[in-house]
Amino acid sequence: MRSLCVEPFQNFSVVDTGARRTLTYCSPWKTNHKHEAVLFPPPSRPIRKSLCICLSSSSKLPVMMEEEKKTFDANEAALLVKELNESFRTGKTKSYEWRVSQLKSIEKMVVEREKDICEALYKDLSKPEFEAFVSEIAMVKSSCKEALKELKHWMKPEKAKTSMATYPSSAEIVSEPLGAVLVISTWNYPFALSVKPVIGAITAGNATVLKPSEIAPATSSLLSKLFEEYLDRSAVRVVEGDVPQTTALLEQKWDKIFYTGSPRVGRIIMTAAAKHLTPVVLELGGKCPAVIDSDVDLQVTARRIVAGKWQANNGQACISVDYIITTKDFAPKLIDALRKGIEECFGTDPMESKDISRIVSSNHFSRLQSLMDEYKVYNKIVVGGQRNQKELKIAPTIFLDVPGDSQLMQEEIFGPLLPIITVENVKDSIDLINSKPKPLAAYLFTNNDKLKNYFVQSVSSGGMAINDTVLHVTVSSLPFGGVGESGMGSYHGKFSFDAFSHKKAVLYRSFSGDSSVRYPPYTPEKQKLIKAVMNGGIFNIILALMGWSRD
Amino acid sequence: MIEFVQDNEERIFQALDQDVGKHPVEAYRDEVGVVAKSAKLSLSCVEKWMAPRKGDLPLVFFPASAQVMPEPFGVVLIMGSWNFPISLSLDPLIAAISAGNAVVLKPSELSPTCSSFLAENIPKYLDSKSIKVIEGGIDVCEQLLQQKWDKIFFTGSQRVGRIVMTAAAQHLTPVTLELGGKSPAIMDSSSNPTNMKVIAKRIVGAKWGSCSGQACIAIDYLLVEERFASDLIDLLAKTIKQFYGQNPIESKSLCKIVNKNNFKRLLDLLKDPLVEASVVYGGSVDEEKMYIEPTILLNPPLDSQIMTEEIFGPLLPIITLDDIYESIDFISSRPKPLAIYAFTRDEKFKKQILSRTSSGSVTFNDTLLQFLCDSLPFGGVGQSGFGRYHGKYSFDTFSHEKAILQRGFFPELEPRYPPWNSFKLHFIKLAYAFNYIGLILLLLGLKK
Numbered sequence: 001m002r003s004l005c006v007e008p009f010q011n012f013s014v015v016d017t018g019a020r021r022t023l024t025y026c027s028p029w030k031t032n033h034k035h036e037a038v039l040f041p042p043p044s045r046p047i048r049k050s051l052c053i054c055l056s057s058s059s060k061l062p063v064m065m066e067e068e069k070k071t072f073d074a075n076e077a078a079l080l081v082k083e084l085n086e087s088f089r090t091g092k093t094k095s096y097e098w099r100v101s102q103l104k105s106i107e108k109m110v111v112e113r114e115k116d117i118c119e120a121l122y123k124d125l126s127k128p129e130f131e132a133f134v135s136e137i138a139m140v141k142s143s144c145k146e147a148l149k150e151l152k153h154w155m156k157p158e159k160a161k162t163s164m165a166t167y168p169s170s171a172e173i174v175s176e177p178l179g180a181v182l183v184i185s186t187w188n189y190p191f192a193l194s195v196k197p198v199i200g201a202i203t204a205g206n207a208t209v210l211k212p213s214e215i216a217p218a219t220s221s222l223l224s225k226l227f228e229e230y231l232d233r234s235a236v237r238v239v240e241g242d243v244p245q246t247t248a249l250l251e252q253k254w255d256k257i258f259y260t261g262s263p264r265v266g267r268i269i270m271t272a273a274a275k276h277l278t279p280v281v282l283e284l285g286g287k288c289p290a291v292i293d294s295d296v297d298l299q300v301t302a303r304r305i306v307a308g309k310w311q312a313n314n315g316q317a318c319i320s321v322d323y324i325i326t327t328k329d330f331a332p333k334l335i336d337a338l339r340k341g342i343e344e345c346f347g348t349d350p351m352e353s354k355d356i357s358r359i360v361s362s363n364h365f366s367r368l369q370s371l372m373d374e375y376k377v378y379n380k381i382v383v384g385g386q387r388n389q390k391e392l393k394i395a396p397t398i399f400l401d402v403p404g405d406s407q408l409m410q411e412e413i414f415g416p417l418l419p420i421i422t423v424e425n426v427k428d429s430i431d432l433i434n435s436k437p438k439p440l441a442a443y444l445f446t447n448n449d450k451l452k453n454y455f456v457q458s459v460s461s462g463g464m465a466i467n468d469t470v471l472h473v474t475v476s477s478l479p480f481g482g483v484g485e486s487g488m489g490s491y492h493g494k495f496s497f498d499a500f501s502h503k504k505a506v507l508y509r510s511f512s513g514d515s516s517v518r519y520p521p522y523t524p525e526k527q528k529l530i531k532a533v534m535n536g537g538i539f540n541i542i543l544a545l546m547g548w549s550r551d
Numbered sequence: 552m553i554e555f556v557q558d559n560e561e562r563i564f565q566a567l568d569q570d571v572g573k574h575p576v577e578a579y580r581d582e583v584g585v586v587a588k589s590a591k592l593s594l595s596c597v598e599k600w601m602a603p604r605k606g607d608l609p610l611v612f613f614p615a616s617a618q619v620m621p622e623p624f625g626v627v628l629i630m631g632s633w634n635f636p637i638s639l640s641l642d643p644l645i646a647a648i649s650a651g652n653a654v655v656l657k658p659s660e661l662s663p664t665c666s667s668f669l670a671e672n673i674p675k676y677l678d679s680k681s682i683k684v685i686e687g688g689i690d691v692c693e694q695l696l697q698q699k700w701d702k703i704f705f706t707g708s709q710r711v712g713r714i715v716m717t718a719a720a721q722h723l724t725p726v727t728l729e730l731g732g733k734s735p736a737i738m739d740s741s742s743n744p745t746n747m748k749v750i751a752k753r754i755v756g757a758k759w760g761s762c763s764g765q766a767c768i769a770i771d772y773l774l775v776e777e778r779f780a781s782d783l784i785d786l787l788a789k790t791i792k793q794f795y796g797q798n799p800i801e802s803k804s805l806c807k808i809v810n811k812n813n814f815k816r817l818l819d820l821l822k823d824p825l826v827e828a829s830v831v832y833g834g835s836v837d838e839e840k841m842y843i844e845p846t847i848l849l850n851p852p853l854d855s856q857i858m859t860e861e862i863f864g865p866l867l868p869i870i871t872l873d874d875i876y877e878s879i880d881f882i883s884s885r886p887k888p889l890a891i892y893a894f895t896r897d898e899k900f901k902k903q904i905l906s907r908t909s910s911g912s913v914t915f916n917d918t919l920l921q922f923l924c925d926s927l928p929f930g931g932v933g934q935s936g937f938g939r940y941h942g943k944y945s946f947d948t949f950s951h952e953k954a955i956l957q958r959g960f961f962p963e964l965e966p967r968y969p970p971w972n973s974f975k976l977h978f979i980k981l982a983y984a985f986n987y988i989g990l991i992l993l994l995l996g997l998k999k
């Protein structure tokens with residue numbers, strides 16, 4: 001059932017997770033919360049009092065849903081956290097058996113309900129089944145499989161070396177869960193980006209609350225249903241809703257908050273977390289550049305760019321290619337190759353293709369439209385440009401040499417628009433990239449090893465791929481996360497387990513070998529011996545003991 | 552940095568004596584020695600730490616390589632603390648430098664002699680274009696925190712930790728917060744008299760031997776069974792006398808309280824009549840010299856300030872329990888501390904402590920030494936902070952680990968691209984399951 005909204009809010013303009021315009025937002029909620037000096041994004045519904053159609057069978061639901069939404073306030077949130085903490089304290093979630101049972105249930109859930117999941121993704125994003133499988137379902141399945149295979153090994157304490165300074169002793173690092181954690185998810189890969197962090201949280205032994213994005217309402221309500229059915233309710237829960245519910249959750253004290261979304265909301269999350277000294281992982285976004293050298297295999301390059309742009313939720317992905325930089329001479333060839341690649345993948349009229357996602361909402365459609373229509377860029381379109389507001393479709397569109405101060409080059413695009421910027425020399429592209437905030441991913445296509453090295457050394461980004469796009473996030477031995485504006489912390493594979501764990505240092509000592517050197521009253525002789533012990537040399541220690549130290 | 556500490560050892564001792572009355576032995580052990588050790592380790596390991604690490608790649612990506620490459624964050628801010636004003640400023644500085652960052656160090660204004668010593672001398676030894684020391688108080692901190700840093704490393708109190716993180720949130724700056732808490736020590740009955748003497752020494756050393764209790768990892772309070780309390784108190788009293796003489800305030804081996812504010816704060820903790828009544832040893836003060844004698848309390852009320860706030864001073868409450876196993880619930884029902892110390896030889900008890908409590912670290916049968924162990928991460932959890940350092944963790948704390956995937960143009964997998972059909976879906980499903988045989992069969996047309 002679509003999520004219900006009776007708009008109590010007025011006086012706001014468009015924004016939602018993923019867009020980055022700052023807006024004024026007046027709400028009766030705001031006045032109660034002194035700390036909300038920074039605004040929180042209102043729901044993505046259009047600017048009017050609206051009553052969304054309830055597609056469920058119950059006609060009483062509009063009023064009930066409104067009440068339901070209203071009742072999840074700070075008190076409810078506090079009760080939820082209390083309940084989860086109590087559950088955590090019983091030690092249940094720490095046990096290997098519990099973690100395995102939940103992981104197996106998630107695996108079962110994905111296998112048994114694949115069809116429902118694909119349907120929800122199609123409802124929310126018109127996501128082609130293939131993309132849904134490859135980028136969401138398969139990713140979740142392989143996360144589960146890996147966690148199940150490796151969990152015993154990950155849970156084992158890690159031995160640590162000890163030195164002369166603490167002799168005799170033994171040391172280890174014990175991984176332990178943090179407690180009750182909050183995962184706030186996003187709308188573009190609403191299934192994978194909800195379930196993967198939850199897998200990480202469960203693998204590490206935590207009690208978890210998932211707040212899926214209201215901008216993907218079908219997936220959000222499916223997740224709520226599926227978690228209820230398949231997972232241990234006493235320790236893993238879903239809270240649906242939008243701003244009020246998220247605000248209520250953020251007021252509580254969590255042991256970790258994991259957020260995927262926009263930098264703007266990331267700031268709000270971190271500020272809320274700061275009140276409780278809650279550590280955060282922020283998986284944000286940015287403008288992911290792709291630099292194309294002229295010595296590349298053009299056909300393969302073009303197809304990989306198509307894969308990394310329009311096959312990635314039609315550009316609505318944090319790691320999709322945001323813009324391209326190439327040399328002036330090479331640009332025309334590249335544009336032709338891209339045009340061909342688009343046609344090969346999506347047919348002569350991409351607007352008719354079933355293999356491409358739509359724009360998620362009318363708000364985002366309007367946002368992208370205004371990016372396209374800005375006077376600085378509208379006449380720079382070289383491929384595409386078609387749009388259909390009713391169906392929320394925009395064709396793969398390429399721009400050539402838009403001005404650096406256009407909105408298209410200032411904001412994260414998060415859509416099917418691809419600006420190509422040309423430079424004299426391909427090396428200049430690196431200065432251009434470094435003049436912007438650090439992106440989540442950076443891509444380079446070249447056969448020139450020197451350029452590869454230079455790029456890797458000089459460009460700071462969350463991750464990078466050379467001669468490909470997007471794939472690096474499927475390698476679970478690589479951490480997936482941002483840096484600077486693109487975020488902090490990382491996950492995937494063992495990094496997920498680590499992200500949701502505390503690594504406790506443990507030192508074992510015995511009573512033997514106690515030296516009075518450690519204790520007052522302090523004397524110059526003790527000083528010499530301490531120096532020798534701390535500097536680690538057994539020779540120095542012997543010298544010091546014999547009174548022959550070098551000081 | 553190594554030269555800096557070697558050349559200036561005496562002057563550092565003097566500055567520490569001036570600021571907190573620290574004896575040169577303590578000063579070497581906790582400050583100069585720590586910095587020298589850190590710098591030497593970083594020097595010998597930095598090349599290894601800087602090297603990219605290979606990542607495992609499934610065959611299906613062939614040909615490709617995956618690696619994780621550490622890179623500096625950029626320009627980082629380090630805020631030092633006053634209780635170990637040299638090591639808690641310079642150890643993070645060494646870490647930031649080994650990771651390749653430019654650094655601003657803001658030492659604590661509550662240790663002014665050390666702060667100005669650092670401001671004056673660091674530029675003489677280190678690259679003053681990339682490493683700067685800024686002195687000042689709250690107003691300077693506020694100004695610094697308004698800037699966009701690529702990382703902030705803060706050592707200090709929870710209250711200020713919140714302020715730092717809130718400021719960092721405006722710029723999405725990652726932070727490491729090394730905070731504090733009430734680090735408990737547990738003593739059970741499984742120790743014989745000889746060991747008891749050692750235990751007493753270690754407790755006294757960990758409480759009063761570390762900046763007179765003004766240390767984040769000092770023992771804050773002690774948990775022991777009722778029946779051992781009075782023996783323990785006697786033993787502790789004896790040990791205190793052994794270490795500090797009859798008149799500890801005159802001892803050169805005891806640090807003073809850093810300033811009037813903290814002095815007053817500590818005295819206020821004792822003002823509560825019920826707390827005052829629970830003092831069983833010590834209690835005298837010298838307001839002029841700002842010394843407080845090692846003081847032991849027995850069972851002050853659990854809701855008194857001395858039992859709800861981090862003490863950070865030379866007052867040691869002892870809380871008695873009927874059964875030492877109760878200590879686990881006692882500790883786990885309170886905010887997570889930076890360290891837990893447990894004196895026990897009961898292996899079952901040790902396991903329970905490890906699995907049912909959470910803290911930055913746990914040390915069995917000793918105190919403070921975890922700080923010197925470079926292979927152990929040093930940091931808190933929950934209210935005691937997040938992030939960690941020491942050894943390689945220092946380098947990692949100031950680095951961004953960049954994931955890099957390198958591929959060639961050949962071969963190219965058709966099934967990656969639309970238009971989609973069931974063959975391509977089947978292919979991808981097999982690829983994801985790493986079912987290479989299935990893939991080959993599919994390609995040969997032998998699999999449906």
